[in-house]
Every structure is written in structure tokens, then in C-alpha cells.
């Protein structure tokens with residue numbers, strides 16, 4: 004087998020050194036009844052590289068790739084152009100095949116990247132400090148709720164109806180077991196729920212969780228909500244699923260959010276059918292010791308030279324065990340690297356230009372679509388994603404569009420099955436990859452399927 | 455060696471006088487220092503050409519971002535150089551032997567990378583209509599079949615994002631099963647040798663954690679465990695092979711006792727590499743076990759992740775498995791079972807753990823690895839991993855204390871302690887000495903149950919020649935620690951950095967660049 008360097012001669016020589024007669028002498032601790040006489044039955048045997056590649060090529064062809072179609076899906080995962088150098092750099096073996104930087108003297112590459120990543124995320128979010136990544140946006144969101152509970156010693160979280168439904172589901176799953184109380188709502192097409200959120204804050208409230216822009220693409224000024232939270236001793240958690248937006252709109256931290264979490268997939272990572280993605284987590288300096296996850300910090304070596312190490316690990320599971328702030332160990336390091344490289348390539352100017360292009364494309368698309376009879380725009384404001392209502396349930400429309408080769412958006416019926424008030428809603432994301440031809444194709448196909 | 459120009463290159467130095475083996479730049483030939491992007495980039499530089507935005511009236515709701523953000527950019531060539539230079543300050547498996555115990559740092563085949571990058575996998579949105587993602591669902595389904603069959607279990611939850619997330623999945627399934635029985639058991643038993651994620655996970659899910667003792671031979675003390683079982687015990691979390699690198703021969707008896715007392719058995723499968731293809735955990739009475747695809751199944755660790763932690767479940771726990779999962783319809787097509795049809799398909803599910811459906815990019819890689827090996831190759835993987843570890847154990851036990859060496863063979867990793875080192879010399883010194891010898895050190899100070907632990911996991915992808923070289927180097931460094939060689943205390947001498955001050959980092963945390971935003 005091509006990945007196994009030992010030869011039969013090596014094996015017998017090594018058994019001799021060990022003093023074992025046969026390989027199974029090394030498995031003596033396995034009870035006889037649990038030992039298999041040969042390979043696990045019912046499974047194929049080894050295959051060449053070429054055979055395996057063919058198998059996957061055949062399966063890959065059964066999927067419609069985003070780049071082969073006019074493509075408008077968002078709702079928590081966005082298609083952006085990732086510069087070729089990003090994928091080249093993350094495939095360098097020194098990054099790809101390293102472990103978590105436990106031995107800092109030979110992991111300065113990973114560690115300096117994490118320090119740069121933490122700074123980029125903190126600045127993007129308008130916060131003091133960010134960690135070295137979480138699994139994804141949805142788990143980062145629950146971790147933020149847990150952290151708010153530790154900071155405030157309260158157990159009630161108020162979740163906006165505009166929070167991505169999967170993020171709400173994750174929080175519900177966890178809260179059922181931890182005893183946290185969640186105040187949730189479904190989104191309304193008539194407007195965001197800032198007033199409901201402010202009204203729901205009481206002396207038991209640990210945090211309010213609000214998505215920015217929300218799952219329908221709407222953008223609210225979070226300042227009044229931040230003020231209301233602060234007055235009640237609750238924390239404001241802002242969730243950003245599209246970080247490119249922050250090249251155009253104010254950072255949640257600037258508006259007073261105490262914790263900002265997000266999904267970093269948009270930059271560097273790609274769609275990948277949902278994972279791996281990268282969770283972003285940032286907060287105020289004063290809460291640093293309640294943060295989950297790894298943190299990289301600056302220090303010096305024995306000769307006084309600047310260097311980086313993992314730090315404040317007394318928060319973490321390997322030191323604190325059952326008293327840790329989280330159970331997370333492996334995070335999303337390589338995706339954080341991809342995010343950071345993409346951000347470095349863009350720089351502030353590139354990010355702002357990219358955001359401006361996304362917004363302008365989305366505005367153009369919205370204007371074209373609402374001219375179709377029966378289609379109307381839900382949003383007063385949006386960045387690169389908006390919601391329209393159609394004259395009939397959007398779920399079937401999405402399938403009809405796909406049959407015409409257009410991947411036309413995410414229906415609210417998919418996100419909120421059974422919610423009659425939402426079933427005609429279609430969430431449409433428009434990024435820089437969308438061309439004029441793509442917009443025309445969506446417009447034409449939508450007209451046809453609605454006719 | 456003279457002290458290097460420790461400050462590195464600074465523009466203000468000008469034509470500073472350089473003497474001896476100092477250099478003007480602070481660099482040393484191929485060892486190139488690299489400053490932060492905040493020091494070398496600026497906010498007006500970009501390495502990406504972007505089409506101008508068409509004219510369109512802003513709909514940003516008066517929330518346009520006006521303040522400087524402070525994100526420096528670099529041109530593309532500068533970017534490539536920045537990260538290439540940084541990469542060279544890292545150790546990776548591609549470079550050399552990486553025997554980090556419990557982490558299974560095996561070769562990462564590049565076929566896996568190629569497959570994961572096929573457009574039909576990497577460029578597919580998780581919410582696309584199902585008729586457009588049948589191939590992606592087929593990968594998940596095929597991998598799930600392998601995992602269930604290799605472990606002899608009933609089902610598998612594919613969505614957990616890493617090992618610790620898998621632990622959470624298993625523990626929540628146990629909690630849901632108890633809830634369904636109307637029982638509120640509060641305690642999870644965990645051996646002292648367990649990985650930190652085990653107690654942290656149990657606590658994260660609202661359980662209290664109690665330790666169970668080990669025997670002289672480094673195994674779970676069956677008698678003590680049985681004595682603690684009772685109506686308040688929800689289950690046990692046992693690592694098998696355990697973190698001392700030993701198989702738990704009583705696991706079946708433990709499972710029987712826990713089940714008889716109404717509890718469940720969680721198995722931490724981080725060490726599955728030792729038994730994959732040879733032993734099915736399902737035959738040992740396990741109820742739930744996570745599999746780190748980034749260990750046993752060779753997906754790259756990427757300097758800290760991403761991982762993937764599917765959890766195989768027994769028939770007793772399968773009804774509680776999380777959403778979503780892939781289901782094959784009567785017509786052969788595949789679909790995701792999500793919240794919408796959960797009431798019909800999986801009414802007792804404990805719910806969703808994560809947005810979307812798990813680590814697709816890791817599934818493709820792991821399946822490519824599994825198909826390459828096949829059932830026969832995977833058995834060989836376990837055998838060679840165990841052979842390599844025993845070879846290391848027996849070749850080194852003359853110089854290093856092997857606390858459980860007398861109790862028989864080890865599994866995939868060999869455990870040593872600092873017993874016999876000279877006064878003032880520690881496991882850390884040995885680790886840093888190995889760095890100078892060109893190796894990534896073994897796992898140190900874990901497990902916590904022996905003093906100054908050194909856990910060596912060679913994996914099956916090392917040749918005998920590589921092992922012999924490592925054994926020679928570790929013998930040499932260990933002898934220096936025993937003899938008290940002062941030069942070892944200041945190792946590493948030849949790495950990109952000398953020993954780093956971790957105390958300072960924690961006492962005065964600097965977690966972000968605080969330079970000027972407009973400049974930076």
C-alpha cells in the first residue's frame with residue numbers, strides 16, 4: 004500500500020527486536036471474542052489512486068457547481084471569488100500538515116498568522132480582541148450566549164427573529180440541556196424586531212442576540228439596542244454571517260455590541276457544501292478571561308526577540324478540565340489562515356471596493372426583479388442580500404429555477420418550513436461573482452416560472 | 455554562537471555596523487524573519503483587482519462605515535512572500551517525524567486534497583436544492599456506511615465539527631435517552647487519564663464529573679468503577695485504547711456493568727487508529743464513539759484544524775441522533791432529514807448541533823483515504839501503527855522510564871516519564887532538545903497520571919529508518935537529561951526562536967496589534 008513504508012522484512016526484524024512472534028501478539032489485550040479473523044467483512048479492498056480519483060469524479064459530476072450556473076444563494080454561506088494565491092499558500096505543507104502550535108519555537112508561522120488573524124477580526128468587528136477561531140458561526144453564537152451567562156450570571160437569552168434559523172436551532176439544542184431560557188421569534192416580513200428585543204430585556208436577561216445584516220438581509224442600527232442592554236446589565240451579542248458587509252457598513256462593536264461573533268467562510272474558505280467553515284469570536288478586553296477557544300499572544304524569547312505563543316490557557320479544557328470556558332480543542336486553524344490571507348490581499352481598500360461592488364450589484368438585481376409583476380422587495384435596507392416575495396410559494400420556484408439551470412436563492416419555505424406567512428419569500432444573495440448575464444438569466448427564468 | 459541581531463531589521467538602523475556572525479537584517483540565510491502585516495502593509499495597498507462598482511443608489515440604511523478600519527493590504531507578490539516566509543518557521547509532517555501522542559500525525563495524502571478541490575464538491579452551496587447535490591450527499595452516505603461497518607455500530611451522526619464536538623454529540627444523545635426514560639441522572643464518570651475535552655464536554659452539557667481511578671497497570675479499575683455505579687450515574691467516558699497507549703481489556707465487562715446499572719458507555723475514539731479494521735468497538739458494548747477524521751483518517755490538521763468528529767451510535771442511542779442526516783429514499787435518491795420532517799423521520803432527535811451538515815471538505819478527504827486503503831489496508835494501518843509504537847517502546851525503555859512497559863505491549867503510542875533525569879531537568883528540556891535534533895517533540899505532560907509524561911505516537915506512515923533515527927536522537931537527548939547537560943536547559947538553539955516566555959505572555963496579554971489604525 005502506497006502510504007505504508009514498512010516492508011515485510013522490516014516487520015519481521017522489528018517483531019524480533021520487540022520479542023514478539025507475530026503481529027497479533029501485540030494485540031493480546033483485545034479479548035478473543037472481539038478479534039476479527041481478517042479484514043472487516045462486507046467492505047471493498049484497497050484501490051489505486053487512479054481508481055479512487057475516478058470514483059470521486061463521477062460523484063462530483065452529479066452536483067451542480069455554483070460557478071457553472073447563475074448563482075444567488077446566501078443565507079449564511081456566500082460565494083465569493085477567492086484569489087488563487089490563497090489556496091496555493093494554505094497548501095504549503097508547513098501550514099497544512101502542522102498541528103496546533105504546542106511547541107512555539109517551531110510553530111512561529113502558525114502563531115504569527117493567528118496574531119494577525121486575531122487583530123484583523125477584532126478590527127473588522129470593531130472590538131478589542133478576537134480569538135484564534137471557532138468551528139463556525141453557529142457554534143460561535145452558542146458559545147457567545149454561554150459566555151454572556153458566565154459574565155452576567157444570568158440564564159435568559161433573547162434571540163432576534165432575524166437570527167439564522169440554524170443558529171437558533173443550535174442554541175435551542177444546547178439550552179434544552181443546560182437549562183438556559185431562550186426567548187425566540189420567527190422573522191416578520193413587515194420589519195425587524197428591535198422593539199420586541201428591547202421590550203423583552205429584563206433583570207434576568209444575560210444577553211440579546213441579533214444578526215447584522217439579518218437573515219433576510221435587513222440592516223438595523225444596533226445603538227439603541229446596545230443602550231437598552233447596557234442599562235439592564237445584559238450583553239449585546241451581534242452575529243455577522245457575511246463579513247464582507249463590514250467593508251461597507253458600521254461594525255457592531257462601534258455601535259456598542261459586547262460580543263461579536265460570525266461566520267468567516269466568505270473570505271478565503273469557499274462554499275464546500277457547508278464545511279469546514281470558520282467561526283469568528285471577538286469581545287471587549289475586560290471579558291477576555293471568559294472567552295472560549297485558543298488565544299495567541301505576543302512575548303519574547305530567551306534572547307529578547309519578539310515571538311508568539313498560545314496564552315491564557317487556564318481558560319481551556321486541557322488545563323481546566325470540567326471548569327473550562329468551553330470544551331473546544333481543535334478549531335478551524337487552516338480556514339483562519341485562508342481568511343487572513345484573503346484579508347491581507349484585499350487590505351482595507353480592497354475590502355471596501357469589494358463591498359461596494361457587492362452592494363451595487365445587489366441593488367441592480369433588486370431593481371430588476373421587483374419590476375416583474377407580483378415580485379416585491381421586503382427590505383428597506385440591505386447589503387448584498389435581500390428578500391423578495393413572490394406570488395406563490397418560493398420553494399417550488401427554487402426547484403423550477405434549478406431545472407432551468409439557475410440557482411436562484413434560498414426559499415424561506417426551506418428555512419422556515421410550515422410558516423405560512425413566510426412561504427412566498429425568497430432570499431437572494433448577489434456578490435461580485437454575479438455577472439450582468441447572470442442577472443438577466445435570473446430575471447428571465449423567474450418571469451417564466453411565475454407565468 | 456554569538457547572539458544574533460535580536461531586534462531584526464529596522465529601517466532606522468541605517469548602515470549600522472555589523473560585527474562577527476551578526477547580520478544586518480537579523481536574518482540567517484534561509485532563516486528569514488518576517489514582520490507583521492501591520493508593519494509592512496498599509497490600508498491603501500491591495501493585492502486584488504476589483505471591477506469598479508456600477509452606479510447604484512446606496513440602500514445601506516444610513517449605516518455606511520466611515521471610520522478607518524485598520525486593515526493593511528499587501529500586493530500579491532508581497533503576500534505570497536509573507537506567508538511563504540512564515541510557513542518556513544513551522545514544523546509539519548511533510549518536513550519530518552511528528553510523533554505527537556494522541557494526535558495521530560500521519561502522512562496526509564495529496565490525492566485527498568485533489569479530490570476535495572473538485573468543483574462538484576468545493577463549489578457547492580449547503581442549501582442548494584437536493585436534486586443538484588446528489589453526489590455530495592452520496593459521499594456523506596458512503597463514508598457513513600464505512601464508519602458504521604468498521605465500528606460495528608448501528609448508525610453515525612456526521613455533523614460534529616471535531617472530536618470535542620463529537621463528544622458533545624454523544625453526551626447529548628445519552629442525556630436525551632435518559633430524558634426519554636424519565637430519568638435525571640447527573641453524574642458522568644471519567645478516568646483521570648482522560649483528555650481534557652472529556653470532563654469539559656460533560657460539564658458543557660450540564661453534568662457533574664467524577665474521576666475513576668486506574669490500576670497499577672494503567673487501566674480503568676473495574677472494581678472501583680462498579681462500586682461507584684448507581685442510579686445517579688448517567689454514563690462513563692472511556693478512551694480506548696486509552697491515553698497511556700493501552701487497550702482496556704475490561705471494556706466489555708465495563709459496558710455490561712454500566713448497562714446493568716442503567717447507564718451508557720461513551721468511548722473517546724481519538725485513538726481508533728490502533729484498532730481500525732481489526733476490532734469493532736460495537737463488539738465491546740460501546741454506545742457512542744467519536745472518530746477524529748483528522749487523526750485516524752488522515753485529513754490534515756492545518757495547524758489547529760479544521761477537524762471532523764462523526765459519532766457512531768448504538769441501537770440504544772440512534773433514535774436521539776442529531777439533525778440533519780442523509781437518508782436514502784425508496785427510489786435510490788438521497789435527501790437530508792432536517793427539522794421539517796424530523797417528526798416523522800427522527801422524532802426523538804435531540805436537535806441540531808451546527809448550521810448545515812458537517813465538514814464536507816473533510817468527508818471527501820477521509821473517504822478518499824479509506825477507499826485507497828480498503829478493509830485490508832486499514833487493518834494493515836492498525837498493525838503497522840502498533841508495531842512502530844512497540845518498536846519505539848522496546849528500543850527506548852533501557853534509557854527512559856516506561857511506566858507500563860512491564861504490563862505487556864502498548865498499542866499505537868509509547869508512554870515514558872521523567873524518572874531518572876538529573877536534578878533540575880525536565881520533560882520540557884527533552885522536548886526542546888529534540889527540536890534541535892530536527893524532530894517535532896512527542897506530546898508532553900499528558901496524560902496527567904504519570905510524572906513528566908512523554909507520549910510518543912509514531913503512526914504507521916514512518917519507515918523503520920525514520921524510527922531508528924528518532925530512537926537514536928531521543929536516546930542521546932535523554933542521556934543528556936540524565937547526566938544534566940546544561941546546554942540542554944537552554945535548548946532549542948537552532949530553531950527560529952529560543953525558548954519563549956509563556957509566563958510573560960499570560961501576565962501581560964498582548965492579543966492584538968495595537969499600532970495606529972490609519973497607519974496600520
Ligand SMILES: Cc1ncc(COP(=O)(O)O)c(C=O)c1O
Pocket residue numbers: 331332333556557616617618619649651652693697722724725746761762763
Ligand atoms: C484523547 C483525545 N480525546 C479528544 C480529543 C479532542 O479532539 P478534537 O481536538 O478533535 O476536538 C483529542 C485530541 O485533541 C484527544 O487526543
